[in-house]
Amino acid sequence: MAGDRHGHAEESAEEQAGTPAPALSELKAVVGWLQKGLPFILILLAKVCFQHKLGIAVCIGMASTFAYANSTLREQVALKEKRSVLVVFWILAFLTGNTLYLLYTFSSQQLYNSLIFLKPNLDRLDFFDLMWIVGIADFVLKYLTIALKCLVVALPKIILAVKSKGKFYLIIEELSQLFRSLVPIQLWYKYIMGDDPSSSYFLGGILIIMYSLCKSFDICGRVGSVRKALKVLCTPQSYGVRATSQQCSEAGDICAICQAEFREPLILLCQHVFCEECLCLWFDREKTCPLCRSVTVETLRCWKDGTTSAHFQVY
Template sequence: MGMGVILRIDSGFFVTIYVTAFMYKSNDILRAQTALKGERRMSVLAGYLVVFVVHVIGVYWWYQNDDLCYPLFMVPPTAIPPFWHAIFIVIVNDTMVRQAAMAFKLLLLMYYRKAKGHNFRRQGQMLTLVEYALLLYRAFLPAPVWYRFFLNKEYGSLFSSLITGLYLTFKLTSIVEKVRSLWAAFKALSIKEVHYGSYATPEQVTEAGDLCTICQEKMQAPVLLRCKHIFCEDCVSEWFERERTCPLCRTMVKPAGIRSFGDGSTSLFFQWF
């Protein structure tokens, strides 16, 4: 192995560590900004947005002469990549598209900065929809790289064709699952009513008391759950981003469904293949 190849592997390793660490920190930032709700500052969101976008553009500009950009458009690399270079392309692209999606999520947070009630739920649904669209795209992303890699005739035509066929079959199964999740997220976005209860009437609020047991303040847009407990819509919507039971009686209220990413989080597992 030549010195140039070793240096290339070393530099690729450190770049991979850097972009991964940057993404993990960005995920923490995005979740923290989402949790601030109405207290978000537009200048802070705009600043993070610029940093995220510049970071993505900078990485692809630095590797503009490599095959890094081809898989983004579902085009295989021009040459058969060595195994470690294939891993590098897959990981960096997988990380950078998540970084770009985080920038888009920041735009959503800017749009829904003062979201309350129905709009707060819509913000969570939009963040979830973006994440499932991202998961679907990420499922496609490694395919051009491994397609080129597995079709290496040095392995023998029969073997390379067999491995490629098995890989594409596995990939198709994964993509079908992602499409179903994306469709479920899209359908949830089209549901306008509160799917875990209904808006409470003034009489029901008076009977239950007008203080929300979650925020301990006067109820805003009170929602009556199926278990007959009443909470602020903002409070209970945020609760159901991570739970499926009533905050008081622990009765199962929210139907089982796809995982919500309404807290602004991004899936951190790597799409290797």
Template sequence: MASTFAYANSTLREQVSLKEKRSVLVIFWILAFLVGNTLYVLYTFSSQQLYNSLIFLKPNLDSLDFFDLLWIVGIADFMLKYITIALKCLVVALPKIILAVKSKGKFYLVIEELSQLFRSLIPIQLWYKYIMGDDPSNSYFLGGVLIILYSLCKVRWAMGRRFPITNYGVRATSQQCAEAGEICAICQAEFREPLVLMCQHVFCEECLCLWFDRERTCPLCRSVAVETLRCWKDGTTSAHFQVY
């Protein structure tokens, strides 16, 4: 599953970087590949009903020890990553007339942030069941303390999540475009919906959106233009393993 994720993640990121030259056939191959792997895993372990963990239910296991817990959480995490990549594939496949290239990065970011949030919620009920055990009365006090600590960690993590709205600059005037030579320094073509940064350099809006998916500074003077780098806007899916 790790190899499948690494292959699909790198291939999708490559297709995103190609922008309008991306291959729809490759994108649908990634979708078919992920669906096939997911169905194979679910079929292989059909008796355990692992899909229950995706809807906050306990899989069909007689007992839940520590290694079973990690195994279930790991498989659920990978399947959610597969779903995340599949959703991004659908965004990549959309033609420019439906969704502009400059707007796709925002969708990748939103999908990734929601995916990480949901992936952090899935293990909660499994850890609760493991901490309390089959007979909660035997370890009521210790289990209660551990659940409180676990819940505090989850709340602290959730409060740290935010969906920033980044404004790269303001609309450039015709005079500012003329002073810049009417040519974007990134695409080397005439300005299209130009924006001017705080450093007074002018670029196409679409070029800036793609540039700031990976960089924080102005392409010309290297002054900082955005506070934080949101690398998920390039189509990458986090490889972080959600243990708890």
């Protein structure tokens, strides 16, 4: 009898092992449905892309323009005094031309109104129109941010030292992100409330309160970042003490960053010597010594290398 029970237990275990789990069966069913419906999904996707081909093309063009200008400006910042003023002004002219052409092409919609917290000229404001206006405004503000940084890059050393320019890149970027977060507010308010008088004002009021709470936390965080950037701007930075001629000789009289003779050398706590200007630019990107990787600055400040955030400000 014990053997029979053992045999029946083994058979039931084999049956359970051979039966697929309910979750696995449902997953296979979903995969099978997607395989059968894939051609129809592609047809629907192609139709949607064709209907919005102009908007997709404009978004791709603006994103490509931003990526090119952002990377080119960052390269010029890294070149320090060797940066090309012609390249910097080319970036300015390129961004200005793209912005003016875009606003002129869609001048009937008055998209520039959203930059000054006014409603564009649209008969109705649905979700796709909202995303269109918010996206265009965000890219234009990114272009203006890069343009301001170009002006800082172009300033000669006699007006603004290279080692101090990173602070201005930081404050420009933080102010830009704060303003970009404020621009979509009035558009979202109008979209949530709606233009249809038959829409529910009760639901719209609740949604606006929830949106306002979420937005207030975001704005408070950005205001805090601006305050920190202003503190960095007003506080003189010192990464080390002035190195003596003997210390420079012991270091080989060559800066390990620029591979040239020391200019206004500083010695760090780890006893490594570098040019003061080279150190300032290095710590705009890193927080450790270039040679021994010991931590020299406590916090790493982003955006001091001239980079502009690619974050898409949706709400």
